[in-house]
Amino acid sequence: MAESRPMPRLFIVRHGETEWRHTGLSDIPLTERGKEQILASAPQFVGDGLLLDPKNICTALVSPRQRAHTTFHLLFQHIGTLPNHVLTEEVAEWNYGDYEGLKPAEIKALNPGWKIWDDGCPGGESVQEMQDRVDAVIKKVREYHRQYKEEGANTRDVLIVAHGHFSRVLISRWIQFPLCLGTHFNVEPGSLAILSYNHNSLAEPALNGLNIAAKLK
Structure with a gap:
């Protein structure tokens, strides 16, 4: 029965720390601290019975930029297996163009x-292009x-491993807010967000x- 199944969830992981610039298409690596952020969180959140339980993940959408797919691999390396996943430009960072x-x-x-939001x-x-991509x-x-x-069909959860502006836009659009209200959601590097449903x-x-996120010492 549909009523007896727990509500499905969308997990969003922002990649770990990188050098702070507007880097959409640029393929920059994680900093050492960025790697430490993910490795600290992985055993707390990834594994059997934990938030990111591989047997519950139907699919993972991962940005092709190395900072995102490195984050994805670091999250799951301690359990030795990766959930079904695809590298896709659908979840790439906002294309900053001239900036x-x-x-x-x-x-x-x-x-x-x-202001990027306007x-x-x-x-x-453009704002409309970003909104259309995220809405898709x-x-x-x-x-x-x-x-x-x-x-x-499928299993309960979907995972997205992506970027800061993308994640903020996604959160805003998920809860049916205008894209510009994404400015009010702070999404920290290496952190996890959970989107689901009420009632x-x-x-x-x-x-x-x-x-x-796990706290680094």
Whole structure:
């Protein structure tokens, strides 16, 4: 019975720490601290009976940038197996276009009034393009969830390993807010967010947890 199945979830992991710049397409590595963040969280959150239980993960969508797929591999390396996954540009970072590789102060010098949430990225993705891409990902995830909840197909959860702006947009759109309200969600490097539903209803998407992470010493 659909009513007896626990509600499906979408887990979002932001990759670990990198050098702080606007890096959408640039393929930069994790810092050593970034690797430590993920390795500290992995045994607490990944494994049998834990939040990220591989037997519950229907699929994982992983950004092709090395900082994301390295994060994905580090999360699961202690259990020796990876869940079903695909590297896909669907969950890549916002394409920053002309601002790729620049620090915030450098962008401010070029365009003092720029706000990505309102203006998008010249030479990259507009606000509408970013919203359309994220909405398409949400539609795909919700179909996995519908099949599980209503038909007993697949397994319970979906995992996305991606980036800061992408994750903030996804959270905002998941709970049916305008994209621009993503500015109010702080998504820390190496952290886990949980999206699901209220009242046992797939029609009531909800934010269940944000910035879940192990504390580094």
